[in-house]
Amino acid sequence: MSNSKFVAAILGGAAAGVILGVLLAPKAGKETRKQILKSSRKAAQSVEELIEEGKKTWFETKGKAKKDASVAANELDDFIRHIVNKGQTIWNKAKNKAEDVADDAEDAFDSAMNTGRKAANNIRESIS
Numbered sequence: 001m002s003n004s005k006f007v008a009a010i011l012g013g014a015a016a017g018v019i020l021g022v023l024l025a026p027k028a029g030k031e032t033r034k035q036i037l038k039s040s041r042k043a044a045q046s047v048e049e050l051i052e053e054g055k056k057t058w059f060e061t062k063g064k065a066k067k068d069a070s071v072a073a074n075e076l077d078d079f080i081r082h083i084v085n086k087g088q089t090i091w092n093k094a095k096n097k098a099e100d101v102a103d104d105a106e107d108a109f110d111s112a113m114n115t116g117r118k119a120a121n122n123i124r125e126s127i128s
Helices: 003-024 029-127
Strands: none
Touching (some): 003 029
């Protein structure tokens, strides 16, 4: 049962009880009217209290929902930052590895060129 249906049932039951009690009570008309007025004021006060309590509960719930949503957003933000940082780390490692491979290839090429020059010079000297 929803909260609004529950509150309506309580108020309806209270109103019915008051009306039956007043109608069945052996009192004079003036006293009965005073009692009805008093009971209606009490009922109105109870309704006001229930409304205020409902507002309070609503704002507390709303605040909790905002807080929970904020926490979830912060956790998601932290997770995304972690993924981005991890990706940046992997990218930097791959870039450094590629630079090392390129440097090694350049060194091997320079070494091969020097070996080829020496061999060409040796051949040239042996022919001359």
